[in-house]
Amino acid sequence: MEYSDGMLYPVLHSLEKEGLIESKWVMEDSSSRPRKYYELTEQGKKALIKEKEHWLQVNSVLDAIWQMKPTN
Amino acid sequence: MELHLRDHIDDLVGKGNTEEEAFRLAVAEFGDINAMAREEFLNVKRKTTLKSLLHAAMFKSFYFTTVRHFFKHSNYFLINITGLAIGITCFIMISLYVFNELSYDNFHVKFENIYRVNTKFSNPNGSNDRATSNSPLARTMLNTYPEVVAATRVLRIGSLRIGTAGLGREHYSEDGILYVDSSFFDVFNFRLVKGNPKKALVKPASLVLTESYAKKYFGDQDPIGQQITVEDDNRFYYIVTGVIADVPANSHLQFDILISLSTSELWNDDRWIASTSVHTYVLLGNDVDAMALEKKMQEIIYKYLGPEIERYSGLTMAQWEKAGGRTGYYLMPLKDIHLHSTSSEELEPGGNISYIYIYALIAVVILFIAIFNFINMATAQSALRAREVGIRKVMGSTKVGLIIQFIVESVIVSILATVLAGILTILIEPLFTGLVGKELAFSLAFNYVGIIFLLALAIAVGILAGSYPAFVLSSFQPVDVLKGNFHRGAKTGWLRNFLVVMQFTGSIIIIIGTVVVYKQVDFMLTKNLGFNRENVLVIRRPDVLKNGQEAFKNDLLKNPDITLAAHSNTIPGKLYLERSYRVNGNDESFVFKFNHVGYTFQELMGFEMISGRFFSKEHGMDSSAVVINETAAKAFGFVNPIGQKLTSPWHDELLTIIGVVKDFNIESLHKNIQPVAMELMPENSNTAAYITVRISNRGNIRETMKYVADTWSRHSNGKLYESFFFDQDYENLYKSEAVTGNVLLVFATLSISIACLGLVALLAFTASIRKKEIGIRKILGAGMGRLINLLSGDVVKLVLIATAIAWPLAYIGTMYWLQNFVDRIVINPWVYFLASMVVAVICGMAISFQVVRAATENPVHSLRQE
Numbered sequence: 001m002e003y004s005d006g007m008l009y010p011v012l013h014s015l016e017k018e019g020l021i022e023s024k025w026v027m028e029d030s031s032s033r034p035r036k037y038y039e040l041t042e043q044g045k046k047a048l049i050k051e052k053e054h055w056l057q058v059n060s061v062l063d064a065i066w067q068m069k070p071t072n
Numbered sequence: 073m074e075l076h077l078r079d080h081i082d083d084l085v086g087k088g089n090t091e092e093e094a095f096r097l098a099v100a101e102f103g104d105i106n107a108m109a110r111e112e113f114l115n116v117k118r119k120t121t122l123k124s125l126l127h128a129a130m131f132k133s134f135y136f137t138t139v140r141h142f143f144k145h146s147n148y149f150l151i152n153i154t155g156l157a158i159g160i161t162c163f164i165m166i167s168l169y170v171f172n173e174l175s176y177d178n179f180h181v182k183f184e185n186i187y188r189v190n191t192k193f194s195n196p197n198g199s200n201d202r203a204t205s206n207s208p209l210a211r212t213m214l215n216t217y218p219e220v221v222a223a224t225r226v227l228r229i230g231s232l233r234i235g236t237a238g239l240g241r242e243h244y245s246e247d248g249i250l251y252v253d254s255s256f257f258d259v260f261n262f263r264l265v266k267g268n269p270k271k272a273l274v275k276p277a278s279l280v281l282t283e284s285y286a287k288k289y290f291g292d293q294d295p296i297g298q299q300i301t302v303e304d305d306n307r308f309y310y311i312v313t314g315v316i317a318d319v320p321a322n323s324h325l326q327f328d329i330l331i332s333l334s335t336s337e338l339w340n341d342d343r344w345i346a347s348t349s350v351h352t353y354v355l356l357g358n359d360v361d362a363m364a365l366e367k368k369m370q371e372i373i374y375k376y377l378g379p380e381i382e383r384y385s386g387l388t389m390a391q392w393e394k395a396g397g398r399t400g401y402y403l404m405p406l407k408d409i410h411l412h413s414t415s416s417e418e419l420e421p422g423g424n425i426s427y428i429y430i431y432a433l434i435a436v437v438i439l440f441i442a443i444f445n446f447i448n449m450a451t452a453q454s455a456l457r458a459r460e461v462g463i464r465k466v467m468g469s470t471k472v473g474l475i476i477q478f479i480v481e482s483v484i485v486s487i488l489a490t491v492l493a494g495i496l497t498i499l500i501e502p503l504f505t506g507l508v509g510k511e512l513a514f515s516l517a518f519n520y521v522g523i524i525f526l527l528a529l530a531i532a533v534g535i536l537a538g539s540y541p542a543f544v545l546s547s548f549q550p551v552d553v554l555k556g557n558f559h560r561g562a563k564t565g566w567l568r569n570f571l572v573v574m575q576f577t578g579s580i581i582i583i584i585g586t587v588v589v590y591k592q593v594d595f596m597l598t599k600n601l602g603f604n605r606e607n608v609l610v611i612r613r614p615d616v617l618k619n620g621q622e623a624f625k626n627d628l629l630k631n632p633d634i635t636l637a638a639h640s641n642t643i644p645g646k647l648y649l650e651r652s653y654r655v656n657g658n659d660e661s662f663v664f665k666f667n668h669v670g671y672t673f674q675e676l677m678g679f680e681m682i683s684g685r686f687f688s689k690e691h692g693m694d695s696s697a698v699v700i701n702e703t704a705a706k707a708f709g710f711v712n713p714i715g716q717k718l719t720s721p722w723h724d725e726l727l728t729i730i731g732v733v734k735d736f737n738i739e740s741l742h743k744n745i746q747p748v749a750m751e752l753m754p755e756n757s758n759t760a761a762y763i764t765v766r767i768s769n770r771g772n773i774r775e776t777m778k779y780v781a782d783t784w785s786r787h788s789n790g791k792l793y794e795s796f797f798f799d800q801d802y803e804n805l806y807k808s809e810a811v812t813g814n815v816l817l818v819f820a821t822l823s824i825s826i827a828c829l830g831l832v833a834l835l836a837f838t839a840s841i842r843k844k845e846i847g848i849r850k851i852l853g854a855g856m857g858r859l860i861n862l863l864s865g866d867v868v869k870l871v872l873i874a875t876a877i878a879w880p881l882a883y884i885g886t887m888y889w890l891q892n893f894v895d896r897i898v899i900n901p902w903v904y905f906l907a908s909m910v911v912a913v914i915c916g917m918a919i920s921f922q923v924v925r926a927a928t929e930n931p932v933h934s935l936r937q938e
Contacts, residue, residue, distance in 0.1 A: 005102050006073070009112065
């Protein structure tokens with residue numbers, strides 16, 4: 001599956017809308033363009049832990065399936 | 073995004089690309105713009121657009137998971153649908169009936185403005201409320217009050233024998249005849265299919281038939297202008313002047329034939345009190361204040377009735393009122409007649425609004441029992457679908473999406489059940505009609521409003537039943553589910569128990585209600601009413617025999633199985649007219665129910681004489697004698713009534729009280745015992761309306777009946793013979809109670825069945841879920857008893873709780889219903905115990921099957937599945 005740059009933005013916006021990340025514009029020096037920086041919120045950190053657990057759970061179940069040998 | 077692109081373009085340009093190439097490359101690497109834009113657009117808009125909801129609900133995968141789920145657990149699915157379908161069928165049937173009852177008479181266009189004029193009458197000894205009024209009233213009201221737009225009289229005089237001149241004069245005895253004024257069609261909207269409504273009933277001897285009756289008498293010929301003979305009226309032929317559409321079932325006026333009231337001068341003179349009472353209907357203008365008109369009508373009493381009251385009672389109006397006499401008219405709205413009228417002399421027995429409430433309540437209770445079943449089953453089954461929910465959530469389904477998915481599922485089940493219910497309703501409608509004893513004006517088939525109503529009902533039930541399970545299911549956490557931490561049904565236990573308790577409570581109440589109704593009806597039918605009802609044959613229209621009544625009776629008595637014969641004006645259970653009496657020398661007037669009877673009437677009916685004697689041939693002066701009942705004697709206030717003298721407007725001479733009989737019921741037990749007076753009907757009188765015959769039950773009843781019919785035929789020259797058995801006819805008085813009893817019985821059975829169905833399914837399900845647990849327990853040594861207790865211990869507790877709730881509610885309900893009767897049964901507390909026992913036993917049976925099966929299964933099998 002190809003993951004392109006553009007796919008990132010809708011996800012970022014929706015995560016921000018849900019309050020899981022927050023953003024700020026940073027002007028590094030006057031010559032270059034401003035950049036937007038995203039950071040996890042407290043809520044986002046909690047959600048991350050949960051999602052990681054979910055993912056690991058699904059992963060381990062699927063693992064078990066891949067490794068199962070056919071029974072007689 | 074724009075800045076990102078610009079950065080990227082700058083990088084690419086720095087690597088040596090032209091600006092244009094750099095732009096193309098950057099855009100290409102950015103990704104699929106359209107998809108992104110859509111995604112972004114959806115983000116910007118509110119997440120609850122239908123598209124996003126459907127998207128979230130994963131509608132496409134719905135078919136695969138849900139349909140597969142249905143087929144995998146087809147047993148529970150079928151039980152669910154069956155229970156729901158039965159519940160909805162009951163609800164629909166009862167709703168149709170209730171709706172039908174509430175819709176009486178509303179097909180008349182000016183329905184809101186039509187009233188019937190009732191007469192109230194009272195004196196210190198009693199009062200009555202009659203649906204009839206004096207004959208000249210209609211005409212007088214029309215001429216006196218501009219508020220009255222139209223007025224018509226309706227008169228029923230019983231059955232007549234009708235025949236067609238052309239068809240060999242065959243006479244049918246018809247009961248459904250009403251005599252009406254020509255203004256009948258001005259007030260009511262019975263549709264005249266043939267003929268002119270303005271002219272059809274103007275001339276005397278004009279006759280209008282319903283379509284079915286036109287067919288009955290004339291086949292396919294055009295009935296207009298044809299002649300009809302009325303057997304007792306040899307003056308002229310009646311001419312058919314119109315054909316009317318058949319009268320709908322929801323009309324309180326029921327008839328097959330209309331005849332013009334102008335036919336007899338008797339009904340069109342100026343007498344008020346002495347003329348035949350009629351039913352007067354008036355159509356008022358829009359926005360007329362009926363109450364104000366009612367008050368004004370009092371002046372009619374003074375102007376027209378006053379002089380006649382004076383003539384008959386010898387008192388001036390003022391004196392009569394001072395002695396406590398009151399009479400007046402009041403207007404009863406047409407819409408209240410069928411369900412709210414308690415007047416006597418109604419044209420047809422009406423319904424009773426309190427029964428409508430009861431039926432409506434039953435309908436709702438049954439529907440909810442079915443819905444509770446559904447909820448219970450769905451929540452119990454949530455264990456099976458927990459994994460599905462978990463995976464869906466991980467894959468991105470939102471909680472709302474899941475809720476919608478499950479509600480849609482239950483709406484679909486509900487729609488299937490409702491379709492099934494609709495078919496069932498149409499199929500069993502004839503059975504239901506037989507149960508309640510009347511045709512329904514509305515039917516479900518081919519009725520667009522009905523179908524829309526059904527659809528709305530299905531959706532409502534689906535949402536109602538599906539909401540809770542949907543919430544429970546959608547709130548599972550994937551982690552818990554996939555780890556197997558999910559406690560199957562532990563948290564939902566309280567709701568399941570609550571619903572089961574509600575079902576049991578409903579069932580117990582309905583059982584108690586059924587038993588009470590049955591006992592009360594039984595009581596009314598078997599109570600000693602003060603006379604003998606069995607083996608009494610009643611022959612109608614003996615006036616046909618003209619002067620040969622005595623000869624006929626004597627002939628009957630020749631048969632050894634016929635012990636007594638008597639003639640009379642009326643019999644208990646039929647209409648009793650009234651007469652007024654005064655104690656000689658006293659002004660106070662007493663109005664009693666009245667019967668003209670023959671010598672043998674008291675012996676035949678089995679009335680008990682308390683003092684004095686009944687009429688007898690040995691006393692020549694009995695033509696001026698009166699026999700009264702206890703209530704009448706009390707009204708008079710005599711210490712010893714025998715020998716007291718009375719005056720009556722119907723006699724010039726004084727009357728003597730010769731006997732007092734024990735009270736007997738001339739009407740149903742809904743009403744109090746009335747004071748009754750009987751006078752002697754002379755032997756050769758032909759004004760009797762009935763000849764009663766007592767048949768001994770030693771002989772063959774069939775043969776005796778044949779003998780009576782043959783004797784009649786000889787004496788009447790082959791005129792029509794009509795008879796009925798007294799007890800069967802009397803039971804008609806309790807028709808609406810008997811119907812209620814039957815309805816309750818049927819629906820009690822159904823509601824318990826539905827509740828049990830649910831219980832059985834629930835237990836089967838829990839047992840199957842806990843198979844592993846049961847297997848292990850068995851291995852560890854649990855006996856059958858312990859296992860049964862494990863699976864069913866709850867249920868006993870639930871029955872007890874349901875009992876505690878049901879008994880007080882049932883008590884209140886039955887007391888409310890019994891208020892309708894003056895003579896009531898006393899409810900034995902055993903009835904309550906019985907109801908609870910029945911529910912407990914049925915539960916026990918439902919449990920035992922499942923539990924025994926689960927407990928006897930070889931634990932090896934259930935464990936091996938792991």
